[in-house]
Amino acid sequence: MSASLYTNFTASIASQDSLINTLEEEISTGYAVQTPEQNPAAFEVATIASDQISGLDNDSATQNSITTQLDSVTSTYSAVSTLYNNVQSIIEQSLNGATSPKELQTLSTQISSAAQQLLGLANTTAPDGNYLFGGTRTNLTPFQTDSAGNVVYLGDAGQSQSQVSPDTTSSSVANGEVFTSALAGDGYSTVSAGASNTGDGTLLSEGVLTPATAAAFQTGNAPITISFASSGVGNLTYTASQSGNTIATGNVPPEAATGTTIELAGQDFLLNGVPAAGDSFTISPSRPQTVFALLQNLAVTLGASAGSPSSDALTTQTINGDLSTLAQYQQALLVAQAQNGVTLQAISNAGRSDANQQTALAATVQNSIAVNQPVAITTLDETISAVEAAEKAFSAAQSLSLFKYL
Known part of the structure; x- marks a missing residue:
C-alpha cells in the first residue's frame, strides 16, 4: 500500500469524523x-x-x-x-x-x-x-x-x-x-339655606340653561345671595345680589309651595315651599x-x-x-x-x-x-455508514497488501 493512499484515507476519515461530530452537536442543540x-x-x-x-x-x-x-x-x-x-x-x-x-x-x-x-x-x-x-x-x-x-x-x-x-x-x-x-352640588353650584331661616322653603338646582354662563360662575369666586322680604300686601319678593350688586328681583307667587323657577348664573333653580320674610339662600360656585x-x-x-x-x-x-x-x-x-x-x-x-x-x-x-433535523439526521446516518464502509474496505485492502508481501 502506497503512503499517499494511506494519507488520503486517514485525511478522509478525519474529515468525516469531524462532520459526524458537527452533525451530532447540531442535532443535540438544534x-x-x-x-x-x-x-x-x-x-x-x-x-x-x-x-x-x-x-x-x-x-x-x-x-x-x-x-x-x-x-x-x-x-x-x-x-x-x-x-x-x-x-x-x-x-x-x-x-x-x-x-x-x-x-x-x-x-x-x-x-x-x-x-x-x-x-x-x-x-x-x-x-x-x-x-x-x-x-x-x-x-x-x-x-x-x-x-x-x-x-x-x-x-x-x-x-x-x-x-x-x-x-x-x-x-x-x-x-x-x-x-x-x-x-x-351639581358641578356648577351649591345651594345652602340661611341658618336662621324660619320658613319651609327650599331652593334646588333644576338644570343648566346656558352652559357657558354656568361654567363661568363655577370658575369664579362670587356667590349669589337670594333674600326674601314681604311686599307689604301679604306676598313675598326676592332679591338676588352678587358682589354687592342686585342682579335679579321678582315676586314669589302664592302658589310657590308647588314650585316656582328662578333663573340665575345660567341655571334654573326650583323654589319649593314658602320662605319666610328674612329667609335667604346662598348659591356658591362648586368646589371639590x-x-x-x-x-x-x-x-x-x-x-x-x-x-x-x-x-x-x-x-x-x-x-x-x-x-x-x-x-x-x-x-x-x-x-x-x-x-x-x-x-x-x-x-x-x-x-x-x-x-x-x-x-x-x-x-x-x-x-x-x-438545523434541519431530518436532513441532519439523514446526513449523519449516511456519513457514519460511509465511514464504516470505508474502514472495512481499507482494512480489506490492507490485508491483501500484507498477504502479497509475505
Missing part, C-alpha cells in the same frame, strides 16, 4: 450556526431577533403585573359602586317626607358605617401588598384620619407609565382622585369636596334634624345638595371604571400583538441558525 464565524450574516439576524424576543418577554412580565394591579382596581371600583348605590338609597329614603327624626338617626348611623367601609376600600392593597390608590406612594396608607376626624389624602396624583409593548405604554398605578376630586367629607356631613345632617318645618327644610336643602354631590362621584367612578377598562383592553391587545411578534421572531431565528 442549531446549525452557533458562532459568528460559522455564518456571520445568519448569526447577526438571529442575535437581533433573540434580543427582540427577550424585550418582548420583559414586556409580557410587565403586562401581567399591571393587569393584576388593575384587576384589583376594577374589583374595588365595583364594590365602591355598590356602596354609592346603597348611600343613594339611604338619601332617597330620608327625603320621602315621612321619615321621623328617630329614623333619620338610624339612617345617619348607616351613613357613618358606609363611610368606614369606603375608607377601607380606598385603602385596598394589591396582591403585592402595595396600596392601589396612593399614586406613586404605594407603600403609604393613602387615606388617613387626622386629629380633627377628617379623612385626608396622603398619596399623590402620580400616573407612572410602564412599557407594555415596543410602541405602547400604560399607567401602572391608580390614585385617589376618584375619591377626592368631584365638584360639590371629598366623598369622605360628603358622607361625614350627611351623617351629621341626618342626625341633627329636629323635626320642625323649618328644621326639615334645612335638612332637605342640605341632603338634596349631598345627593347631587353623590351623583358627581357616581359619574366620576363610571369614568374611572371606563378608563381602567380601556387600559386593560390596551394591555390585552398589546399582549396578543407581542405574542404574534414573538412567533414571527422565533421563526426568524429558526430559519437563520436552526
Whole structure:
C-alpha cells in the first residue's frame, strides 16, 4: 500500500469524523450556526431577533403585573359602586317626607358605617401588598384620619407609565382622585339655606340653561345671595345680589309651595315651599369636596334634624345638595371604571400583538441558525455508514497488501 493512499484515507476519515461530530452537536442543540464565524450574516439576524424576543418577554412580565394591579382596581371600583348605590338609597329614603327624626338617626348611623367601609376600600392593597390608590406612594396608607376626624389624602396624583409593548405604554398605578376630586352640588353650584331661616322653603338646582354662563360662575369666586322680604300686601319678593350688586328681583307667587323657577348664573333653580320674610339662600360656585367629607356631613345632617318645618327644610336643602354631590362621584367612578377598562383592553391587545411578534421572531431565528433535523439526521446516518464502509474496505485492502508481501 502506497503512503499517499494511506494519507488520503486517514485525511478522509478525519474529515468525516469531524462532520459526524458537527452533525451530532447540531442535532443535540438544534442549531446549525452557533458562532459568528460559522455564518456571520445568519448569526447577526438571529442575535437581533433573540434580543427582540427577550424585550418582548420583559414586556409580557410587565403586562401581567399591571393587569393584576388593575384587576384589583376594577374589583374595588365595583364594590365602591355598590356602596354609592346603597348611600343613594339611604338619601332617597330620608327625603320621602315621612321619615321621623328617630329614623333619620338610624339612617345617619348607616351613613357613618358606609363611610368606614369606603375608607377601607380606598385603602385596598394589591396582591403585592402595595396600596392601589396612593399614586406613586404605594407603600403609604393613602387615606388617613387626622386629629380633627377628617379623612385626608396622603398619596399623590402620580400616573407612572410602564412599557407594555415596543410602541405602547400604560399607567401602572391608580390614585385617589376618584375619591377626592368631584365638584360639590351639581358641578356648577351649591345651594345652602340661611341658618336662621324660619320658613319651609327650599331652593334646588333644576338644570343648566346656558352652559357657558354656568361654567363661568363655577370658575369664579362670587356667590349669589337670594333674600326674601314681604311686599307689604301679604306676598313675598326676592332679591338676588352678587358682589354687592342686585342682579335679579321678582315676586314669589302664592302658589310657590308647588314650585316656582328662578333663573340665575345660567341655571334654573326650583323654589319649593314658602320662605319666610328674612329667609335667604346662598348659591356658591362648586368646589371639590371629598366623598369622605360628603358622607361625614350627611351623617351629621341626618342626625341633627329636629323635626320642625323649618328644621326639615334645612335638612332637605342640605341632603338634596349631598345627593347631587353623590351623583358627581357616581359619574366620576363610571369614568374611572371606563378608563381602567380601556387600559386593560390596551394591555390585552398589546399582549396578543407581542405574542404574534414573538412567533414571527422565533421563526426568524429558526430559519437563520436552526438545523434541519431530518436532513441532519439523514446526513449523519449516511456519513457514519460511509465511514464504516470505508474502514472495512481499507482494512480489506490492507490485508491483501500484507498477504502479497509475505
